[in-house]
Amino acid sequence: MTRYGTDVKLFDGSSPAWGGPMQLLDAVKDFGLDGINLRTLDELSPTLDAGFLAEWAAHARELGLYVEMGLGKVNPYMTAELPRVRDIGEGSYLVGMQRMIAVCAEHGWTNTWTALGGYKGQYSGLHITDRFRGEAPWPDQLAATAKFLHRLAPALREHGVSLNLETHEEVTTFELVRLVEEVGPDVLGICLDPGNMPVRGEHPDDGIARVAPYVRSTQLRDAALLRTGDSIARFLAPCGEGVVDWGAALRLVLSANPDLNLTVEPIGPVRAEMPVLDLDPEWLASHVDLSAAELDRLRAAADAYGARAAAGEVEDLAQLRAPRPATAAHHDFLARSVAHLRATVADLVPVASSV
Structure with a gap:
């Protein structure tokens, strides 16, 4: 049976709806969900306090909630931005x-999250992601990440833990699949977030197909695409309200992994507008795997979404850019997404049962 949950971040203010570490378990259960993906273990306990973690884990089990835990990021060029992880390692x-x-x-949280970079909202253009850090070309960052993952692999194998690389806004699905296959799919998987794929010029339907065999966890959102000047703007949208074909997506990933938990990553006050710089020569040169045909499909998806917005069927540019009350927007995004995922999975059941 498919289970549904929510991504939770305790420290960055983007998940204000749940309360403190212990209260969030009750709140998630009361919301009608089956589990959580907590962004990083160090948020839950910066010192890895054994007593507290045992109590927290026991409460999650009592409530019947699945727990998927994050472990920090793995690109050595940006890990200095995560001092709590270094503190844990003295x-x-x-x-x-x-x-x-x-x-x-120890607690059975063997499905874990990571990513290769972070969103740099204080900057603009190319520099909103770690892909274009001036001190290191992206191929150098990928090579350093692969070396670090190889060093982590023995611990992952020893403990039976899968570290799942998110389809984050700085990395392509082509690059993630190569990392998984190089280091080993016995210890690495993919955490699927289709909403990020357009930032790298990928149509979500194509990107999902590429990573589907390796998807072991999810942080699901949709992508709304609108042309703004000489670029395309990507906004995060509730599942079912953007350009993703959720029927095809869920059929693919659940066929590859029937026990996959469908975790939503809700967003609150703003919809995380990011540009798709598809006309920028430096941006294009960085995407050596991206075909012109796929980029054209993404542009067509933006045009189709724009037509739907003009007809009042989906949110338009002003609505997507409008700030919202944080907690109410967070809950609304989550509820709409889960409702759509449940309905889509229900429609898949007759097909799956006939195979």
């Missing part, structure tokens, strides 16, 4: 992650 970021892997295994 000066070693690698040791910090190894210790968190062991703790997760």
Whole structure:
């Protein structure tokens, strides 16, 4: 039976609806959900306090909630931005992650999250993601990430933990699949977030098909696409209200992994507008795997969404850019997404049962 949950971030203010670490479990259960993906273990306990973590894990089990835990990020060019992980390792970021892997295994949290970079909202243009860090070309960052993942792999294998790389806004699905296959799909998987794929010029339907065999966790959102000047703007939207074909997507990922939990990553006050710089020569040169045909499909999807917005069928540019009350918007995004996912999965059941 498919289970549904929510992504939770405790420290960055984007998930204000749940309360503190213990209260959030009750709140998620009361919302009618089956589990959570907590962004990083160090948010739950910066010191990995054994007593507190045992109590928290026991309460999650009592409520029947699944728990998927995050372990920090794995691109050595940006890990200095995550000092709590280094603190856990007493000066070693690698040791910090190894210790968190062991703790997760102890509590049965063997499906874990990571990403290669972060959103840099204080900047603009190319520099909103780590892909275009001036001190290191992206291929160098990918090579360093692969080396770090190889160093983590023995701990992952020892403890039976899968580290799942998110389809985040700085990395392409082509690059993620190569990392998984290089380091080993026994220890690496994919955390699917289709809403990020257009930022890298990928049509979500194509990107989902590429990663589907390796998807072990999810942070699901849709993508609304609108032309703004000489670029395309990507906004995050509730599942079913953007350009993703959810029927095809869920059929693919659930066929590959029938036990996959469908976790939504809701968003609150704003819809995280990001540009698709598809006419910028430097941007284009960085996307060596992206075909002109797929980029054209993405542009066509933006035109189709724009036509629907003009007809009043979906949110238009002004609505997508309008700020919203944080908690109400967070809950609304989550509820609309889960409702659409449940309905879509229900429609898949007759097909799946006939195979």
